[in-house]
Amino acid sequence: MTTTPVIAIFDIGKTNKKFFLINEYYKIVLERTTSFDETTDDDGDPCEDVAKLKSWVDETLKNALSQKKFDMKAINFSTYGASFVHLNNNNDVTAPLCNYLKDFPEDLKQEFYSKHGGEEKIAQETASPVLGNLNSGMQLYRIKHRKPELFNRIKYSLHLPQYLNHLVSGNFYSDITSIGCHTQLWNFGENTYHAWVKEEGIDKILAPIFPSDKVDEVIIDGKPYAVGVGLHDSSAALIPYLANFAEPFVLISTGTWCISLNPFNNNVLTPEELSQDCLCYMEYHGKPVKASRLFAGNEHEQQTKRISAHFDKPSFYYKMVAYDADLVPTIPSGVAGTGVNQSAFVDRDLNSFKTYEEAYHCLIADIMEQQKASTHLAIQDTQVKRIFVDGGFSKNPIYMNLLAKAFPNFEVYAASVAQATAIGAALAIHKYWNNKQLPADMIELKYYAVAHNVEI
Incomplete structure (x- = not known):
């Protein structure tokens, strides 16, 4: 057998x-x-x-x-x-x-x-x-x-x-x-x-x-x-990306927290960065990984419930909302966010939106204002030109399109590794159990380009 x-x-x-x-x-x-x-x-x-x-x-x-x-x-x-x-x-x-x-x-x-x-x-x-x-x-x-x-x-x-x-x-x-x-x-x-x-x-x-x-x-x-x-799960989830990509990148790991991880940032953390919820993780070879955190997944969960109740839609309705660039410029501005825990959307009056779709685009745009600032804290002056997003928001076309718009000089990808933490734990000790080459299809990537107005 x-x-x-x-x-x-x-x-x-x-x-x-x-x-x-x-x-x-x-x-x-x-x-x-x-x-x-x-x-x-x-x-x-x-x-x-x-x-x-x-x-x-x-x-x-x-x-x-x-x-x-x-x-x-x-x-x-x-x-x-x-x-x-x-x-x-x-x-x-x-x-x-x-x-x-x-x-x-x-x-x-x-x-x-x-x-x-x-x-x-x-x-x-x-x-x-x-x-x-x-x-x-x-x-x-x-x-x-x-x-x-x-x-x-x-x-x-x-x-x-x-x-x-x-x-x-x-x-x-x-x-x-x-x-x-x-x-x-x-x-x-x-x-x-x-x-x-x-x-x-x-x-x-x-x-x-x-x-x-x-x-x-x-x-x-x-x-x-x-x-x-054994490994801490955040460090394990980073390993498939370190194993597959030599060029500098930032990984935005999204879930309850959106954590921007930069293994190519050796700058010492400053008190100001610490006050903005930056920290260092440790890569499995013992190198510091500079990171910034945003409580965006939690806010998304709370605010989609609020939007759904207001427009009488099911809680999962946001999954059916397609990206519409025309809705983004209609978003009212001038409301400040409140740090890492809440964006400006928490103070917005839902009566100012005509449709669920308009309100939801505004929520993601408000979250993106914070995401842009948070991820820049991890990027700083490093040579990073690529951003990978895994987790829940990687499957959200509105988040991904607005992220590409927020970082027009970067290559932005939705990335997917099936069970990334488990795969990372296996990769950490690859040479002790596996003599095969690493497969090229371990990570699925979807590129998001910045939309430009062109005549056809």
């Missing part, structure tokens, strides 16, 4: 937990998806159910290994960030996983920054805005100072991708893509943990750093497998 060589990837989102088998041509040959109800932490707040996650990972991997038609060569992991799993000396989970959306105590925040040099200094040195529990290092600081008995029980605090690695390999590792993504743990200028981490003794519960592009050999049921350390 002929078997298909594959890599197994666990891709864990906050809502959907996915498992893939991917063949040597980077085609998905098996997919499993599940979701769990959240549990509550010791404060009664909602959080990930780590016990259910562990059971599902164990069961899913066991089932995949039993499938005779596949020859599994390797395993890797990609998960959402800013989340720690805490293990005790018996290697058991000893505390709930803290939800990064949970409020961080204001008094403890003030105490931390006054003790360690102030918000601006820490933010600039760690290339991250002040974000409360989304700065996952602050979760460890809170445990140390508010729950010392728990802190003393912790042998290692592993970011979620590395906890999945531990479930398979039994090893304890940290990974630079997780450490380097808005954690406030890493000093980007000195390329090591920030001084506060050592001063507080937090470094003692952080496992050794293992390279994101290397593997351990792990024996399962007598057979060796190449097992990767």
